[in-house]
Amino acid sequence: MLSRRQLLILQAIVDDYVQSAEPIGSRSISKRTDIPFSPATIRNEMADLEDMGYLQKPHSSAGRVPSNKGYRLYVDHLLYPEPVEEHEILDMEKMFSQRISEVEAVMKKTAAVLSELTSYASIVLGPEMDRTRLKQLQMIPLTSKQAIAILVTDTGHVENRTFDIPEKMNVADLEKVVNILNDQLVDTPVGQWEEKLMAESTRLLKQHVRHYEDMFGVLRSAFKPEKSDQVFYGGMMNLLTQPEFKDVDRVRMIFEWLDHSENVHTLLSNSQEGLNVRIGKENNIEAFADMSMITATYSIGGRTVGSLGVIGPTRMEYERAIRLIRQLANGLSTSLTKIYRHDI
Amino acid sequence: MLSRRQLLILQAIVDDYVQSAEPIGSRSISKRTDIPFSPATIRNEMADLEDMGYLQKPHSSAGRVPSNKGYRLYVDHLLYPEPVEEHEILDMEKMFSQRISEVEAVMKKTAAVLSELTSYASIVLGPEMDRTRLKQLQMIPLTSKQAIAILVTDTGHVENRTFDIPEKMNVADLEKVVNILNDQLVDTPVGQWEEKLMAESTRLLKQHVRHYEDMFGVLRSAFKPEKSDQVFYGGMMNLLTQPEFKDVDRVRMIFEWLDHSENVHTLLSNSQEGLNVRIGKENNIEAFADMSMITATYSIGGRTVGSLGVIGPTRMEYERAIRLIRQLANGLSTSLTKIYRHDI
DNA sequence: ATTAGCACTCGCCATCTAAGAGTGCTAACA
DNA sequence: TGTTAGCACTCTTAGATGGCGAGTGCTAAT
Structure with a gap:
């Protein structure tokens, strides 16, 4: 177990290192007013902390740097919430008061604000749509050969797909299809559209609509579960200002990983509810060996639907970042709940 | 005026430098089989070319490097079209044969393919919507307090805005509004929606709909000309592999400029029809002092509606890049014209 | 007009050195 | 016994030095 003094020293080292990057x-450390010990004493303690794996030496005659384990201890036990700063609150309030009603816009804005305030890179995973329900289906003919299907969900999310009208069909047939589908599918959760379409509706459609077979493929692809939830990025450039990324190759590896949004998607959607802090190799991503990621989930009407987070060097202002993410996750939750006003 | 030999030498230098970056x-140069002169002769010519401003020396005892002026001459007079390579055609055909029907998807894909093939960064400016016309307006109530307006254009583009229903209005009132607006605005180009709404429709609406005033603001903002056309990026990471970007600060400046899509937007939308090559400072952007940009416009049914391009170091494979961009711009034009099948 | 020859320039790289920061250890101290 | 002063030692960094090589510009010969 670590002594009180060791904890104090570890904390001082992390705090200083986060600032100076050296x-x-x-x-x-001994010069700090809150640590009344001589350098020699501190050296002894540092050596012990190193033996225990909380500190590292870049080389034998350099100072100490926190190890992943050291950061972990710091995050778990040495972090006390500081009051949120005035201007941070202002920024957020200003943002959420804008009453942005498009979910996508809110997401983008959130990513931007998060990266702005933390000065790290931010990621926001759009809300998962699986359980939203079909509110209304419409088809609008564009030409005699093409039409557009519009799907509105109860959350106000709108999807549309352009499709070709089978040759033998006319507008009246199309209307019949729409009517039947509306009867059948309204209130069906997104995740079950395709299944339900295949199982029940097809029989009915075949009975009532001429040449329905020609349309089947088109319809099926229109009702395919929508593309994976969107990922929004912010402030990627912030990473470039950090001294640990002065090496371009490093940056490239990281950006390439982030470029594949499916990576990010699986990573974020697998993180557990609430706040997560992943330090260095805890991420299990090669390119992220000395990056940390802080994520939090947000919810709509109490149900967790997505997450957001920041990515920065392990030498990160954990306290500040955690505080801001918490705050923003809350803000986002209330904001979205307001947009999706009704019960889900 | 440059002699034939000087041109040959300039061309050789550009070609070699583009490959080697040194x-x-x-x-x-004298070793090349196509140049039967001794190093001394070539040195003389090089000195002349330098005097004329086509070449530069990084330092007094180094070889020569093309200047912006040199690249310009090369692009304007020394570029002969090479046959398009087999696999390039294949890639593009594969892409355009996918019959992607969402404009956005086509744009994204184009950006991806362009950067992939050129191995530079690519930019695609989405089609300008100003002249597309309203095909149909719909409003779908979500709750008793909120509804969603859906605007479909004759190009198959769908926009939607969520808005609050004024307290005193009911669904019947809303329907009336929709009917009147449809009568009035169908076939109106996007650019004139707001104007026409204000001028003619408002009078009518006031007459026939109770409490219309409460809705006015909402409606007006819904018909605001849509957000500026979207910009799609591809292969930003490709830049990082170029030796001229080994300096992180440089990269940051460039990325920061690109981050502001309004920059990119004005730049691209101001470029003239057809193919454009801007070399180095011709861009008039500080951060782009030694970057080149090649852009081309694409069209729908013969009308120019957008543009696409690549960004890379001035030391660029102009020939190849130009060829690919031309090809892609054409492909994009036919592909989009197919999507927007009808006359515009 | 072209080319061979040659002195010269200058960046690059490896080597070296001195300075400085920091450590670990030992012995003295409270 | 815990703390500290002192000191030798280690290792990095920055600057200086010098040879190497690639490339030039000029001159004189072809």
Whole structure:
């Protein structure tokens, strides 16, 4: 177990290192007013902390740097919430008060604000749509050969697909299809559209609509579960200002990983509810060996539907970042709940 | 005026430098089988070319490097079309044969393919919507307080806005509004929606709909000309592999400029019809001092509606890039014309 | 007009050195 | 016994030095 003094020293080292990005020596720690010990004493403690794996030396005659384990301890036990700063609150309030009613716009804005305030890179995973229900289906003919299907969900989300009208069909036939589908599918959760379409509706449609077979394929693809939830990025450039990314190859690896949004998607959607802090190799991603990721989930009407987070060097202002993410996740939850006003 | 030999040498230098990214010496040029002159002769010519401003020396004992002026001459006079390569055609055909019917998807795909084939960064500016016409307006109530307006254009583009229903209005009132607006606005080009709404429709609406005033603001903002056309990026990471971007600060400046899509938007939408090559400072952008940009416009049914391009170092494979962009712009034009099948 | 020859320039790289920061250890101290 | 002063030692960094090589510009010969 660590002594009170060791904890104090570890904390001081992490705090200083986060600021300076340079190895911390015993002398500079001993100079701090909150640590009344000589460099020699501190050296002893540092050596012990290193033995226990909380600190590392870049090389034998350098100061100490926190290890992943050290950061982990810091995050788990040495973090006390600071009051949220005035201007941070202002920024957020200003943002959420704008009454943005498009979900996509809210997401983008959130990503932008999050990266702005933390000065790390931010990621926001759009709300999962699986359980939203079909509110209304419409088809609008564009030409005699093409029409557009519009799907509105109870959350106000609108999807549309253009499709070709089978040659032998006319507008009246199309209307029949729409009517039957509306009867059948309204209030069906997104996740079950395709299944339900295949199982029940097809029989009915075949009975009532001429040449329905020609349309089947088209319809099926229109009702395919929508593309994976969107990922919104913000402030990727912030990473470039950090000294740990002065090497372009490193940056490239990271950006390439982030470029594949399916990566990000699986990562974020697998994280558990509430706040998550993943330090360095805890991410299990090669390119992220010395990056940390802080994520939080947000919810709509109490149900968790997505998450957001920041990515930065392991040398991160955990306290501040955690505070801001918490705050934003809450704001986002209330904001979205307001948009999706009704019960889900 | 440049002699035939000088042109030959300039061409050789550009070609070699584009490959190697290192200053080219007289010796290596003289070794080329297509140049039967001794290094000394070439040195003389090089000195002349430098005097005329087509070449530069990084330092006094290095080889020569093309200047912006040199690249310009090369692009304007020394570029002969090479046959398009087999696999390039294949890639493009595969892409355009996918019959992607969503415009947005086509744009994204185009950006991806363009950056993939050129291995530079690509930009695609979505089609300008100004002249598309309203095909149909629908409003779908979500709750008693909220509804969603759906605008379909004759190009199959769908826009939707969620809005609050004024307290005193009911669904019947809403229907009336929709009917009147449809009568009035169908076939009106996007650019004139707002104007026409204000001028003619409002009078009518006031007459026939109770409490119309409460709705006015909402409606007006729904018919605001849509957000500026979208910009799609591809292969930003490709830039990082170029040796001229090994400096992170440089990369940051460029990315930050690109991050502001309004920059990109004005730049691209101001470029003239057809193919454009802007070399280095011709871009008039500080961060782009040694970047080149090649853009081309694409059209729908013969009318120019957008553009696409690549960004790379001035040391660029102009020939190849130009060829690919031309090809893609054509492909995009036919593909979009097919989507927007009817006359515009 | 072209080319061979040659002195010269200059960046690059490896080597070296001195300075400085920081450590670990030992012995003295409270 | 816990703390500290002192000191030798280690290792990085920055700057200086010098040879190497690629490339040039000029001159004189072809």
